[in-house]
Amino acid sequence: MPRMRFRRPGPGQKGLFDQLEHGKRLAETPTPLDRLDQTVDFEGFRDLLLDLLGYRKTEDKGGNAAFDPVFMLKVLVLQKFHGLSDEATEFQIRDRFSFLRFLGLQPGDATPDRNTIWDFKERLGPDGVVELFRAFNARLAEAGVRGQEGKIVDASFVEVPRQRNGRTENQQIKEGEEPGDWKKHPAKRCQKDLDARWANKGQEVHYGYKNHVKADAQTKLIEDYRVSAASEHDSQCFEALVAKGDGTVWADSAYRSRESLGMLRKKKVKAQINQKGQKGRPLTEAQQRENRQKSRVRARVEHVFGYQANTMGADRIRTRGMMRAAREIGLGNLVYNLMRSIVLGALFRQA
Numbered sequence: 001m002p003r004m005r006f007r008r009p010g011p012g013q014k015g016l017f018d019q020l021e022h023g024k025r026l027a028e029t030p031t032p033l034d035r036l037d038q039t040v041d042f043e044g045f046r047d048l049l050l051d052l053l054g055y056r057k058t059e060d061k062g063g064n065a066a067f068d069p070v071f072m073l074k075v076l077v078l079q080k081f082h083g084l085s086d087e088a089t090e091f092q093i094r095d096r097f098s099f100l101r102f103l104g105l106q107p108g109d110a111t112p113d114r115n116t117i118w119d120f121k122e123r124l125g126p127d128g129v130v131e132l133f134r135a136f137n138a139r140l141a142e143a144g145v146r147g148q149e150g151k152i153v154d155a156s157f158v159e160v161p162r163q164r165n166g167r168t169e170n171q172q173i174k175e176g177e178e179p180g181d182w183k184k185h186p187a188k189r190c191q192k193d194l195d196a197r198w199a200n201k202g203q204e205v206h207y208g209y210k211n212h213v214k215a216d217a218q219t220k221l222i223e224d225y226r227v228s229a230a231s232e233h234d235s236q237c238f239e240a241l242v243a244k245g246d247g248t249v250w251a252d253s254a255y256r257s258r259e260s261l262g263m264l265r266k267k268k269v270k271a272q273i274n275q276k277g278q279k280g281r282p283l284t285e286a287q288q289r290e291n292r293q294k295s296r297v298r299a300r301v302e303h304v305f306g307y308q309a310n311t312m313g314a315d316r317i318r319t320r321g322m323m324r325a326a327r328e329i330g331l332g333n334l335v336y337n338l339m340r341s342i343v344l345g346a347l348f349r350q351a
Contacts, residue, residue: 032339033078033102039342046070048135052128067112072120073132074103075112080328080335083313086114126227126323129330136337137223145344147218150248150272152301153241153255154215155234156308158329159316160196160208170198195322197231206230208317209325212237213333215301217250221340222304222333227326239263248272250298253291272297308336 030038049069050056078099079089093099093111100107112120169179173194199206212226212234226237234254242249244267253276264271274291277283283291309315314332319325 031098031102032342033081033098035342036077036338037102039345040338042070042074044139045073045132045135048131049073052131053123067116067120071103072112072117075117076121076124076331077335077338078102079117080314080331081312081339083316085318086117089117090114121327124327126326126330129327129334133225133330133334133337136334137221140221140337140341140344145219145221145341147216147221148247149217149297150250150270151223151242151246152215152217152250152298153213153238154251154298154301154305155210155212155237156305156315157199157201157206157230158209158211158314158325159206160193160320160325161318162207163193163196165192191320193320195229195325196320197229199230209322209329210234211305211329211333212241213301213304214241214246215304217248217297217300219340219344220300220304221337221344225330225333227322227329229322235260242267242269244268250294252295252298274298304336307339308332311339312336 046069053069055066055069075089075093078084078093079086082092084092090111090113093103093105100109103111105111165173165179172179174197178189178194196208199210208230210228210230210232212228213222214224215222224241224243226240228237235257238251238255238260242264246267246269248270249264250272251274253274256273256276260273261271272294274294275283275287305315312332312335314329314336317325317328319328
């Protein structure tokens with residue numbers, strides 16, 4: 001009786017053309033990175049990157065040349081979009097055809113290692129990320145992407161690895177002091193975050209920072225942001241985010257106070273802030289209906305935070321300290337706007 005034959009995928013002899021053909025077949029199904037590369041002209045960031053990184057003032061001293069700054073910005077974009085560590089980014093660039101394609105590489109090309117990625121982010125810093133964020137928003141505005149329905153202000157927790165400190169140590173950190181024995185142990189000190197804070201929200205406990213954003217109610221683009229410790233109340237960044245010309249601002253009841261309403265009147269901005277009940281004075285049915293009406297618009301900002309958390313994993317970061325947290329959170333906001341621009345169809349690569 002003849003035996004059934006099977007085809008076994010195996011390590012047959014394959015060359016470079018086979019790899020290129022495999023990559024070509026994969027490219028026939030575009031990924032979000034492919035659509036981003038077709039939508040956004042990353043070369044538009046080159047001049048700003050050269051200034052921010054100080055490359056115009058740096059003389060070539062020989063040795064290995066630095067990776068192209070636009071190329072490295074795209075590395076940070078794919079890292080943040082996929083929520084990868086520096087080590088995982090180094091590996092995935094070599095391993096994934098979609099990453100190679102987004103970066104304009106072929107299998108076997110030189111790729112940045114984890115230290116190169118880290119050094120580039122350190123050199124860029126939080127201020128550099130803010131400049132890139134503002135530059136891209138300016139390009140969106142020039143392309144005519146302007147909402148006419150007002151702004152939404154809200155905040156979201158960004159978690160960092162939790163610290164296992166003693167009660168006394170936590171109290172000292174909260175008071176702005178560094179526990180004395182940490183100074184004697186530099187290796188221990190470098191693992192500690194003196195800027196992150198604990199915060200409770202309902203039954204949830206958070207540790208880390210907050211991403212305070214102002215988003216356009218129509219386009220759901222982030223227009224401005226601030227970063228604070230998790231313990232800081234949402235309303236503390238409210239005035240810094242609201243600007244004259246915002247028209248109408250939606251926010252939840254955490255932002256409602258006599259001071260905030262006065263600030264909005266002074267800036268000639270209409271307040272659409274949910275009302276909050278007080279002990280012994282619950283909201284009336286009319287006030288509840290009004291809150292529900294306002295929340296239909298205000299809830300659109302949850303789509304922003306949901307995308308960052310569920311698609312990008314940007315609700316968690318791996319850094320320590322406010323400076324690096326601000327950089328990572330800012331990169332998350334920038335990458336969100338980049339991906340949002342695909343949906344809006346705002347920018348197209350110049351021929």
